[in-house]
Amino acid sequence: MDHAGRIGDPSISAPVVYVIDDDLAIREALDSLLRSVGLRVSGFGSASAFLSATLADVPSCLILDIRLPEVSGLDFQMRLQGAGIAMPVIFMTGHGDIPMTVRAMKAGALDFLTKPFRDQDMLDAVSRAIEVDKTQRASTRATSQIKELYDTLTLREKEVMTFVTKGLMNKQVAAEMSLSEITVKIHRGSAMRKMSARTLADLVRMAESLGLHSD
Amino acid sequence: MDHAGRIGDPSISAPVVYVIDDDLAIREALDSLLRSVGLRVSGFGSASAFLSATLADVPSCLILDIRLPEVSGLDFQMRLQGAGIAMPVIFMTGHGDIPMTVRAMKAGALDFLTKPFRDQDMLDAVSRAIEVDKTQRASTRATSQIKELYDTLTLREKEVMTFVTKGLMNKQVAAEMSLSEITVKIHRGSAMRKMSARTLADLVRMAESLGLHSD
DNA sequence: TGCTCCCTCATACCTTCGTATAGTCGGCCC
DNA sequence: GGGCCGACTATACGAAGGTATGAGGGAGCA
Numbered sequence: 001m002d003h004a005g006r007i008g009d010p011s012i013s014a015p016v017v018y019v020i021d022d023d024l025a026i027r028e029a030l031d032s033l034l035r036s037v038g039l040r041v042s043g044f045g046s047a048s049a050f051l052s053a054t055l056a057d058v059p060s061c062l063i064l065d066i067r068l069p070e071v072s073g074l075d076f077q078m079r080l081q082g083a084g085i086a087m088p089v090i091f092m093t094g095h096g097d098i099p100m101t102v103r104a105m106k107a108g109a110l111d112f113l114t115k116p117f118r119d120q121d122m123l124d125a126v127s128r129a130i131e132v133d134k135t136q137r138a139s140t141r142a143t144s145q146i147k148e149l150y151d152t153l154t155l156r157e158k159e160v161m162t163f164v165t166k167g168l169m170n171k172q173v174a175a176e177m178s179l180s181e182i183t184v185k186i187h188r189g190s191a192m193r194k195m196s197a198r199t200l201a202d203l204v205r206m207a208e209s210l211g212l213h214s215d
Numbered sequence: 216m217d218h219a220g221r222i223g224d225p226s227i228s229a230p231v232v233y234v235i236d237d238d239l240a241i242r243e244a245l246d247s248l249l250r251s252v253g254l255r256v257s258g259f260g261s262a263s264a265f266l267s268a269t270l271a272d273v274p275s276c277l278i279l280d281i282r283l284p285e286v287s288g289l290d291f292q293m294r295l296q297g298a299g300i301a302m303p304v305i306f307m308t309g310h311g312d313i314p315m316t317v318r319a320m321k322a323g324a325l326d327f328l329t330k331p332f333r334d335q336d337m338l339d340a341v342s343r344a345i346e347v348d349k350t351q352r353a354s355t356r357a358t359s360q361i362k363e364l365y366d367t368l369t370l371r372e373k374e375v376m377t378f379v380t381k382g383l384m385n386k387q388v389a390a391e392m393s394l395s396e397i398t399v400k401i402h403r404g405s406a407m408r409k410m411s412a413r414t415l416a417d418l419v420r421m422a423e424s425l426g427l428h429s430d
Numbered sequence: 431t432g433c434t435c436c437c438t439c440a441t442a443c444c445t446t447c448g449t450a451t452a453g454t455c456g457g458c459c460c
Numbered sequence: 461g462g463g464c465c466g467a468c469t470a471t472a473c474g475a476a477g478g479t480a481t482g483a484g485g486g487a488g489c490a
Contacts, residue, residue: 093313096313097313098308098311098312098313098316098327098329099329101313101316101317101320101327102316102320102326102327105316105317105320105321106320106326111317111321112313112316112317114313114314154465154466154467155466155467156466156467156468164416165416166416167413167414167415167416167417168414169445169446169447170446170447170448171446179467179468179469180468180469180470181446182468182469182470182471183467183468183469185447185448185449186449186467186468186469187467188447188448189447189448189449192448198382199382199383200382200415200416200419200447201379201380201381201382201415201419202382204415204416204419204420205419205423208420208423369435369436369437370436370437371436371437371438384475384476384477385476385477385478386476394437394438394439395438395439395440396476397438397439397440397441398437398438398439400477400478400479401437401438401439401479402437403477403478404478404479407478415477
């Protein structure tokens with residue numbers, strides 16, 4: 001048993017590259033290519049196999065053949081977005097055309113490689129995709145943490161927070177909500193505490209990332 | 216003289232589509248196509264001709280042949296971005312390939328049409344491009360107005376604004392800047408006035424869009 | 431030299447914020 | 461019924477914010 005492997009195990013936190021291609025030879029080639037630069041790889045022969053797999057919660061990307069057994073890669077890309085899987089996608093194609101490329105790129109594909117591709121091109125695309133996913137995950141995590149805190153607020157606390165971060169004074173909020181000023185102060189104080197906002201400036205920024213004023 | 220044309224003249228505020236293609240027939244075809252849906256069109260035979268033209272300050276987009284007399288359309292696209300011309304670009308190509316398409320899309324092209332294209336495809340692309348430019352211009356205008364106000368602040372006012380929007384109390388700002396609290400209050404007050412910020416919440420949001428805390 | 435602008439500070443006064451203490455009321459769960 | 465929570469209110473007080481008045485010093489400019 002590898003004791004050192006337990007702590008900060010790179011196999012746990014290392015990025016994962018998912019590969020979907022019905023051609024086993026391609027999957028194996030990508031597997032060895034990507035492993036050679038220290039990436040974890042997980043291959044699938046079909047879109048449905050990928051969907052039934054458990055995705056690790058680490059930076060990752062998806063390499064996808066545009067021509068898949070069941071659905072087209074383009075449709076599958078759409079489906080992923082609908083399912084909330086925001087992983088960067090790199091397409092591969094043996095015989096693609098320009099309209100197909102444009103559709104994929106407009107739908108948010110990060111790259112589009114024609115087979116056969118140069119190993120270095122794929123590695124560049126993957127490392128760029130992993131970087132994109134890292135920053136994407138970081139910002140998602142930040143806003144979802146704020147959302148979690150916000151969800152612990154009571155209705156009144158949320159209302160007060162909205163008015164306060166809009167710039168209203170306590171007495172104005174009180175008038176808007178037909179309350180006494182002291183009640184507003186109570187809600188305001190507990191909203192600050194629950195949101196872990198040390199200052200009003202913090203609360204305003206949280207309200208911004210929650211979109212409390214844009215809707 | 217058309218009197219009605221003077222007020223809210225559509226020829227003044229209507230979107231403009233710029234077309235760069237060395238083929239006069241293409242330019243004329245696009246010209247009549249786009250004019251038929253009420254768009255203003257301005258055609259050029261070369262990239263340099265476009266660059267020496269005066270651009271109207273209205274929503275617009277650029278239709279560009281990927282193969283231009285002097286430089287490649289791709290390089291020209293880069294040059295535009297470098298020059299601060301953030302207009303959405305639609306590429307046309309007679310004999311493009313996928314790598315070229317990918318490069319263009321990654322560089323921010325909005326669409327990439329192969330000649331011959333269907334009129335409706337071009338109209339769709341253009342109307343989408345105009346919409347993109349509209350929202351782009353709106354957000355640019357908003358932030359540049361804030362920037363203008365910010366530029367009227369004195370050095371001290373800017374410093375105080377930074378600290379205050381970070382959430383520091385006046386006395387803490389005073390300590391950071393080795394000032395008395397009353398001086399901080401003065402600078403804070405005039406910063407609020409110059410920025411036209413009625414409340415601290417407003418100032419915090421302005422600081423956000425100025426990027427005062429992200430750098 | 432006089433003027434303007436920026437920066438600095440003090441005193442004074444009022445407003446707003448934040449919290450502690452204390453109490454009422456209604457709904458929900460065991 | 462008792463306990464808990466959310467909502468509401470009052471009094472009170474110290475801390476922080478905001479502005480007005482007054483004033484001095486230094487840099488730059490006509």
